[in-house]
Amino acid sequence: MMDLAIRDVRQDLGRFILTAAGLGMLMSVVLAMTGIYNGMVVDATVLPDVYGGDLWVVQKDTQGPFAESSRVPSLLVDRIRAVPGVERTRAYATLNVQNQMPDGETLRFTLAGLSWPDDLGNSLPLEQGRALRQPHYEMVVDHALGLPLGATLEMGRDTYTVVGITSGMVSSGGDPLVFVSVSDTLRIQNDLANEALRLEREARVSRVRRSPYGRDPANLARAGAQGTLPATAPPPVTAVLVDLAPGQNVETVKASLSQWSDISVYTIEEERDLLVRGVIDRARRQIGLFRILLVVISAIVMGLIVYTMTVDKMLSLSLLKLLGAKRRVILRLILEESLLLGLFAYLVALLIGEVAFDLFPRRVLVEDMDRVALLGVIAGISVASGLVGLRKALSANPNEVLAS
Amino acid sequence: MNERLGKIVLHVEGLSKVYGEGPTRLEALKPTTFDAVAGEVVAILGPSGSGKSTLLTIIGLINPPTTGSLMINGDDVIKNGQEVVNLTTVRRQQLGYVFQRSNLIPFLNGEENVRLALEIDGVPARESRDRARALLDSLGMGGRMKAMPSKLSGGEQQRVAIARAMIHQPSIVLADEPTAALDSSRGRQVMELFRDSAHANGAAVLVVTHDHRTLDLVDRVLEMEDGVLAEKGHTANTRQ
Numbered sequence A: 001m002m003d004l005a006i007r008d009v010r011q012d013l014g015r016f017i018l019t020a021a022g023l024g025m026l027m028s029v030v031l032a033m034t035g036i037y038n039g040m041v042v043d044a045t046v047l048p049d050v051y052g053g054d055l056w057v058v059q060k061d062t063q064g065p066f067a068e069s070s071r072v073p074s075l076l077v078d079r080i081r082a083v084p085g086v087e088r089t090r091a092y093a094t095l096n097v098q099n100q101m102p103d104g105e106t107l108r109f110t111l112a113g114l115s116w117p118d119d120l121g122n123s124l125p126l127e128q129g130r131a132l133r134q135p136h137y138e139m140v141v142d143h144a145l146g147l148p149l150g151a152t153l154e155m156g157r158d159t160y161t162v163v164g165i166t167s168g169m170v171s172s173g174g175d176p177l178v179f180v181s182v183s184d185t186l187r188i189q190n191d192l193a194n195e196a197l198r199l200e201r202e203a204r205v206s207r208v209r210r211s212p213y214g215r216d217p218a219n220l221a222r223a224g225a226q227g228t229l230p231a232t233a234p235p236p237v238t239a240v241l242v243d244l245a246p247g248q249n250v251e252t253v254k255a256s257l258s259q260w261s262d263i264s265v266y267t268i269e270e271e272r273d274l275l276v277r278g279v280i281d282r283a284r285r286q287i288g289l290f291r292i293l294l295v296v297i298s299a300i301v302m303g304l305i306v307y308t309m310t311v312d313k314m315l316s317l318s319l320l321k322l323l324g325a326k327r328r329v330i331l332r333l334i335l336e337e338s339l340l341l342g343l344f345a346y347l348v349a350l351l352i353g354e355v356a357f358d359l360f361p362r363r364v365l366v367e368d369m370d371r372v373a374l375l376g377v378i379a380g381i382s383v384a385s386g387l388v389g390l391r392k393a394l395s396a397n398p399n400e401v402l403a404s
Numbered sequence B: 001m002n003e004r005l006g007k008i009v010l011h012v013e014g015l016s017k018v019y020g021e022g023p024t025r026l027e028a029l030k031p032t033t034f035d036a037v038a039g040e041v042v043a044i045l046g047p048s049g050s051g052k053s054t055l056l057t058i059i060g061l062i063n064p065p066t067t068g069s070l071m072i073n074g075d076d077v078i079k080n081g082q083e084v085v086n087l088t089t090v091r092r093q094q095l096g097y098v099f100q101r102s103n104l105i106p107f108l109n110g111e112e113n114v115r116l117a118l119e120i121d122g123v124p125a126r127e128s129r130d131r132a133r134a135l136l137d138s139l140g141m142g143g144r145m146k147a148m149p150s151k152l153s154g155g156e157q158q159r160v161a162i163a164r165a166m167i168h169q170p171s172i173v174l175a176d177e178p179t180a181a182l183d184s185s186r187g188r189q190v191m192e193l194f195r196d197s198a199h200a201n202g203a204a205v206l207v208v209t210h211d212h213r214t215l216d217l218v219d220r221v222l223e224m225e226d227g228v229l230a231e232k233g234h235t236a237n238t239r240q
Helices: A004-011 A013-044 A046-051 A076-081 A182-189 A194-210 A217-226 A250-258 A268-279 A281-312 A314-322 A327-359 A368-394 A399-403 B052-059 B087-094 B110-119 B125-138 B154-166 B184-201 B212-217
Strands: A055-059 A086-092 A094-100 A106-114 A126-129 A138-142 A152-155 A158-166 A177-181 A239-244 A263-267 B008-019 B026-037 B041-045 B067-072 B075-079 B095-098 B172-176 B204-208 B220-225 B228-234
Touching (some): A004 A013, A013 A268, A013 A281, A013 A327, A013 A368, A055 A250, A055 A268, A076 A086, A076 A239, A086 A106, A086 A182, A094 A152, A094 A182, A106 A182, A158 A182, A239 A250, A250 A263, A263 A268, A268 A281, A281 A314, A314 A327, A314 A368, A314 A399, A327 A368, B008 B204, B026 B052, B026 B228, B041 B184, B052 B172, B052 B204, B095 B154, B110 B154, B125 B154, B154 B172, B172 B184, B184 B204, B184 B212
Parallel strands (some): A138 A158, B041 B204, B172 B204
Antiparallel strands (some): A055 A239, A138 A177, B220 B228
16 A cells, blocks of 8 residues: 555645644753753752762851752861861852953853862863963863863952863853862952951951950950960851872761861761752752753644644545545544654654754753653654544545535 | 446436425425446536435435435345445445535545545555556646646646546546636536546536536436426437
8 A cells, every 4th residue: 555644744844844833842851851851950960070089068057068058167177187087178159240341351260279279170071271380370161161271260359271172061040150269269269359458457456455465455465375365267168178098988087077076977868969959959940840841832733733634634534534544544644644744743843953963052861761761752743643633534524526 | 348338337227316395395306317437527417406416415425315216236235215334334335426516525635636536445545546647647646646626727727627537446436517717618528528528437427517618428318397308319420
């Protein structure tokens, strides 16, 4: 039996291709949503994946540093290093920066501190250039920021030079990451204008004058001798990363550190979980629901298209019935056309994905399983749409041929 | 010579069709009895609304009758108003149709339209192609069989439609106003094709027509008025 569906498609190929392209564009949005969903999960865990560390120590009763703000004293780095089982500790500091360039362009990025000299950024996925070699004024940026090697950026009172370029390094909010040393991060974070510094200095003098030490210099001498003078602490860091010595049990060290009353301790897996289930949870669910909505809309649109295609050839279907065509001839015609439409739409969606997804500002991560799943969804929609068309097709009345 | 010629292929007895009930009751076809033999072309004349098309759709197994029986090649198809066999199969194997507008399937070319009538009955593609080409060739369509219907003239479309109606060698060919859309010359050509094909294939051809210009090409004329079918007699073409 000749293939009626192919012949019907061939007769008005332009219309078929345009229809399939339209559907394909709709399906490409479904695919893009899947990719954005996956990309969001991957982006969210970039920082813990890059920094590593067996344990993350943050401010007491917070879920920092990604879920909420956290501030711990930088001296904690040394305190924790003394704990049995700990091999290495690193300070971690981060802040969001929005920088106005001389040409008026706004650069938005997340600054992440590398714990110089323990961590120079050698584990970063460098595309060009190198890791940090100096403790100050060098930075490694993600290519999404658009700065070339050797470019400079004013941050705080200093100028930083791009020495390395990474790929795919973004924060959970999608901003490109810029790596500098922790000390530079803190310097940028705590930078104050001259007037603010002058006012702060005067305020300190005023506070000291009102204190027991200011009122009576003898108190100051006595406090100095007893070691009770208030310390001027270095600025706090966001978190402390802990690497354990080989063979050490993570839970044991975590339990030991958790007894300290000024900190909370998480394993790296718990940090990832906090990110995925906490920080990006709403966005993740929103995209998931939007994706479901798109699939439903696609199904309705495709159902209507197949129905319209069926209505357009009701006279031919009536004629087929008049000539004594079996039901399976009509079933094959409608279902095959619907599946062909779905297949073309799928190929268009894949093509759009290949061409356009790299141009998206955020990561769109489409994996093979997603492509297979989309094919399955489209096949399901095609069959359902075909059944809608088939119902109409089977109502074709041979009498229509005589009435035409 | 076809061995079926002269045999009764269609026997209609007491066929009637009533639409509606009570005050809206309309007897479109009063009890009708007649036969048609293989190889003859029978014209059914009558004014619009006289019941010609109703009779044709009942014989074409498209419309069920209210009462009566219908036999094709001596086999019961409808008995006392009830179908006794699978009508789709009978339509596929025993009947051929030609209409006022050729009603070719627009996405199939001429050859494919003809092949379709064979292939829906399970004839292999190669055989159906060979038979379709041979028949179209014999109807003078050898050079146009690959053209799509939209590229064919009215007369060419009707020739393809006749080929499709004849290709599976049906016992009965039903034609509803097949020359209405054609000019006089092409109308005669089409009726000549019916006559020749009916004779070559041993089919009875029933032609509903208003076209008196071509009656000299039919074997017998029946006239329908107000649902009543009456024999108007044989023409000079009647084959003995």
